[in-house]
Amino acid sequence: MVKNPLEVALRNLRLKTPLMTASGTxxxxxxxxxxxxxRTVIIDALGAFVTKGVTLKPxxxxxxxxxxxxxxxxxxxxxxxxSGVEIFLKQELPRTLQYELPIIVNISADTAQEFEELAAYLIDNDAGRIISGIEINVSCPNLSEGGAIFGTNPYAVENVVKAVKRRVGDEVLVITKLTPNVTDITQPARAAIAGGTDVLSMINTLRGIAIDVDAGKPFLGNVYGGLSGPAIKPVGVYMVYECFGKITECKNKTVPIIGIGGISTWRDALEYIMAGATAVGIGTxxxxxxxxxxxxxxxxxxxxxKNEKTIDELVGKAHYC
Amino acid sequence: MSQKESSAQRERSFYAKTRSNVAKLVPDKLSPSVRTLNEDDIEKAISDEDANRKAYHSLCYSLLRIILLHDKWRIAYVDPSQFEDNVFGMALRDISSVKPDEVPENIAFIAQNDNNRNGNKMILFCFDDQGSDLLRKVSYEVKKLDDGKFDNICVMVVPSPEIMQDKRRVSKADEWRRGFFLCFPEIRKKSEHLNEKEYLQLCVCTSNPIADFEERSGILTETVEVLDNIAVGQESRSHYKLRFRTSHSFNITPGQFIMTATSSHRHEEAVSRPTSLDNLKSSFIIKPTSYLKRPFGIHRAFYPHFDLPYLKRLSLPPELATVLHTVFPNQFEIFYKVLENGVGTNELTKLKRGDKVQIIGPLGKRLHMRELREQGFEEIHVIGGGVGMAPLIFMVQALRYYSYPVKAFIGTEKIGMLKYKCSRDGLDNCDGLDNLDNTFSEEPRDATIYVDDLIDAGVDPADIYVSSTVLENHDWTIPKDNLYEGVVTGQYNVYLQSRQRERRQKKQRQKKILAFACGPTGMMKALTLITAEFGIKQKVLMEKRMACGIGVCLSCVCETKNGEGGESKYSRVCTDGPIFDAAEIVW
Structure with missing residues (x-):
């Protein structure tokens, strides 16, 4: 049988296409x-599904x-x-089963301890073994460290990943979703690898503010927000390129990268893949x-x-020219 | 004999009797095994043999009869042998003396009502394709007789919702000019609801609860064709009316909405990398372009072969109307306000005839019009502020199909903002458009948006009210007394007060009224106080900024009171609404 040229693998998780949803979208x-x-435009085209962020409490x-x-x-x-992890596990997760897609659950928490608790709860109560991976959102504020974003502090990233990995074990993938709001993306990336992450995903949204000049105040109720869409694509491609180029585990694909940020066309997806991403997430x-x-x-x-290639052969191609 | 036993015996004999009734209706092969008349049986009945088919027709007829008699319509049928001679009057046979099991085959039925204000004195109906040829012939004859006043409607009864969905496709509209459709499960349910006793005598052996016919239609992504895009309002070009048509059936109901791209550029082009300085200039770097689609309610929908004069005269028997279906609409208007610095709405104004844009829809919860009657509402009020009136016009169109009495209250900043020149040149000059079949144009005229739309939909001018902060002199098609200087909430309040006074004088009972409101938040909030005072149930159409429109991004939330433990929560306007109970909203 001819191998499906779109098939890729994140560690031991095989995806029929490199396309995934971006969490929350x-x-x-x-x-x-x-x-x-x-069915045709979503289920058949997706390699895996990433849920919106789940928290311990609603x-x-x-x-x-x-x-x-x-x-x-x-x-x-x-x-x-x-609606919180309890309802998620009882009502929302079981409904995904019928689509026969690997399900990756995105999790958020206020402290490393809460992350650990949440991951443990998910793994222990997933009786149907529906969950294929857990994606840690390290872009939320760390309340035990005065509200600084986990993802901006490599030490905090390592701690969180370690705590989650300890509870998740080896059968379910641990993915760390990095925030781009840092000066050097390779630092939190290395920290996540040190913490034991199986896969890296990048990037989350960039922080931004938009001001309504007619009203003289910020548009968003929360004042600042996260920027996504085509505007941030070059930033995402750059960060994937950096990690793939500078981190050995990424380059030899022992820690594969999921590229996310502003993908709107197949060419955008290829940019990420050639920069070093094994799979890509599409959101906005x-x-x-x-x-x-x-x-x-x-x-x-x-x-x-046309080019007689597979996705696998194109991963990181831009580094070898 | 104990009382319990005797009642059981009575029940047994009742069932035996009704079963034999049914056996008469469904003879031959089916009758011995008939315990329940489910979909399969009916399917078999029409596919098997002539006799069974006839039995099915008899049953349909009997059920329809219950509905039509409730609406006080007389029923006649056309005798095909007489009709051959083209003497229409001679071919009519009164059916009141005909028993259900003697209903002739291959005929078209006619229901008549002589006391009708607007016309539509006749309904012609036939079962499935049986009799449809005759139906067409009769329809043609009636049309000749009534000088093209369209005083008839044609109804085709089909066995299942699936077949009906198929018949309703726009591509089939030509086969059924001005045709309405009914499906068997619906008339069965309706007749049971209206006259349970008679229904039971017909088919008591229906032990299964009858499943509701749920109109199913997934959300489509479709490229639509712009027909015209004209400015409305005398002074500024601040409002536009965009008309487009879809190539497929687009099953959208009032309260639902679409999301539309604001330019014909494909999404890929809009975000692709600029390759030259020229591209760069015309691209987003210099001038902002929109990225997301924009949500709009439907202002008006047009149905193939239901031209405006016909719709205006249309008046259906109320109970029958709640189970009738039309061909799906294929032409739509949205009415939008251009925001001074709004990227999306400014782009929209650039669209012209022949442009193709991508839309997503139908979005939002479906409003089941038929349920309004089941809930006992006798009159519907729509109250709109500014562009908020637009989706209510579509609602009135639908309400008229269901023969609901409607009163409309229009609030506008200035009367002049409603005026526009309705021109025809758009469609006579069909550059850029290939096929103009099934598209409508209006007579060229000086038009008033909303007011003329309502009149075109068949609303009596005396039931249309307009309020404005500045009342200028204009020619009005509505009574002078229906004009009000001030805001629409004020006018509605005054109207309800005078109505209450009149009612008390005449010692009449209060009608059960449902009000739909759409407009600025302040206006909808103020209305909740008024409707509460007068004991009127109010629903609102909410509007929020949206990104996805299908309930995943959680952007378009509004605070509602139905959270856990009596607390408020954020509900999605796109999928939990856009129609909410006004009492449910945290204002």
Whole structure:
């Protein structure tokens, strides 16, 4: 049988395509089934599904306004609104089973201890073994360290990853999603690897503020938000390139990278792959065009067929020219 | 004999009797095994043999009869043998004396109501494709007789919702000009609801609860074609009306919305890397361009072969109307305000005839119009402020299909903002458009948005109210008394007060009224106090900034009171709404 040229592997997790959802942009999957063509344009095109952020306790979310469009970007501050891990496990997770996709659960917490608790709760109560991976969102404030973002402090990153990895074990992937709001991305990346992460994903949103000049105040209820969309793509590609180029574990693919940030076309996806990403996450562009996963998959298929390559062979290609 | 036993015996004999009734209706092969008339049986009944098909038709007829008699319509049928001679009057046979099991086959039925204000004195209906040829012929004859006043509607009864969905496709509209559709499960449910006793005599052996017919339609991504995009308002070019058409069936109901790209550029082009300085200039670097799609409610929808004069006269038997379906609309208008510094709305104004833009929809919860009648609402009020009136017009269009009495209250800053020149040149000159079948144009005229839309939808001018902070002199098609200087909430309050006074004088009972409001938050909030005072149930159409429109991004939230433990929570306008109970919102 001919090997599927789109197939990639994140450690021992095989994905039928390198495309994934970006956390928080596709709900818990069952919302998407309202789309008429969801099977062809989403389920068939995806390699894995990443849920929106789950927290230990239900979260109400931030006050309005929660989103504002900027030039080719989207500034959001949703505030991790979700119904908490208990309802997630009971109601939301089991519904994803029917789509036969690897499910990756994105988790957020205020302290390293809470991260550990949350990860343990998920693993211990996932009776159906639905969860294929846990993605740690280190872009949230660390309340035990005065509210500094975990992800900006390599020491804190290592601690969190270690705590989660200890509870998750080896059968479920531990993915660390890095924040781009740092001077040197390789530092938190190395810290996550030292903590035992299996996979790195980057980038989360960039911090930003937009001001309504007519009202003379910030647009967002939460004042600042996270910037996503095409505007941030070069930043994401740069950070993937840096990690792949400078970190041995990334270069030899023992710690593969999921590239995220502003992907809207198959060419954007290839940029990330050539910079060193094994898989890519698409988020904001999905809001603009629900057919995006299908389109990107089609584009990649065509490109691979024309050049007689596989995705695997193209990972990090830009470093070898 | 104990009382318990005797009642059980009575029940047994009742069932035996009704089962034999049904056996008469569903003879031959089916009758011995008939215990329940489920979908499969019906399917079999129409596919198997003539006799069974006839039995199915008889059953359909009997159920329809319950509904039409409730609406006080007489039923007749067309005798095909007489009709051959083209003497229409001779071909009509009164069916009141005909028993259900003697219903002739391959005929078109006619229901008549002589006391109707607006016309539509006749309903012609036929079962499935049986009799449809005759139906068409009869429809043509009636049309000749009534001087093209369209005083008839055609209804085709089909066995299942699936077949009905298929018939309703826009591509099939030509086969059924001005055709309405009914499906069997729905008339079965409706007739049971209206006259349980008679229904039971017909088919008591239906032990299964009848499943609700749920209109299913997934969210589509579709490229639509712009028909025109014209400025509305006398002074500034601050409001626009965009009309587009879809190539496929687009099953959207009032309260639902679409998200539309604001330019015909494909999303890929908009974000692709500029390759030259020229590209750079025209690209987003210099001038902001929109990225996300924008949400809009539907202002008006047009249905193939239901032209405006026909719609205006349309008046359906109320109970039957709640189970009738049309061909899906394929042409839509959105009415939007151009924000001074709004990137998306400014881009939208640049769209012109023939441009193609991508839309997503239908989005939002469906409003089930038929349920409003089941909930006992006798009258519907719509109250709109500014562009908030637009989605309410579409709602009124639908309400009219369901024969609901409607009163509309329009609030506008200035009367002049409603005026525009409705021109025809758009569609006569079809540059850039290939096929204009099934598209509508209006007569060229000086038009008033909302007011004319409502009149076109068949609302009596006396039921249309307009308020404005500045009342200028204008020619009005509505009574002078329906104009009000001030805000729409003020006018509505005054209206309700005078209505209450009148009612008390005449010692009448208060009607059960439902009000829909859409407009600025302050206005909707103020209305909740007024409707509460007068005991009117109020629903609101909420509007928020959105990103995805399908419930995943959690951007478009509004605070509602239905959180856990009696606390408030953030609900999504896009999927939990946009229609909410006004009492549910934390204002």
């Amino acid at each position: 596709a709900g818990h999957l069952d919302e998407l089934t309202a789309l008429k063509d969801y 979260k109400r979310g931030n006050p309005e306004l929660r989103v504002v469009e900027t030039r080719t970007g989207l500034l959001n501050s949703i505030g991790l609104q979700n 562009a999905w809001f603009v065009d629900p057919g995006i996963f299908g389109e990107v998959k089609k584009g990649l298929d065509k490109y691979l067929a």
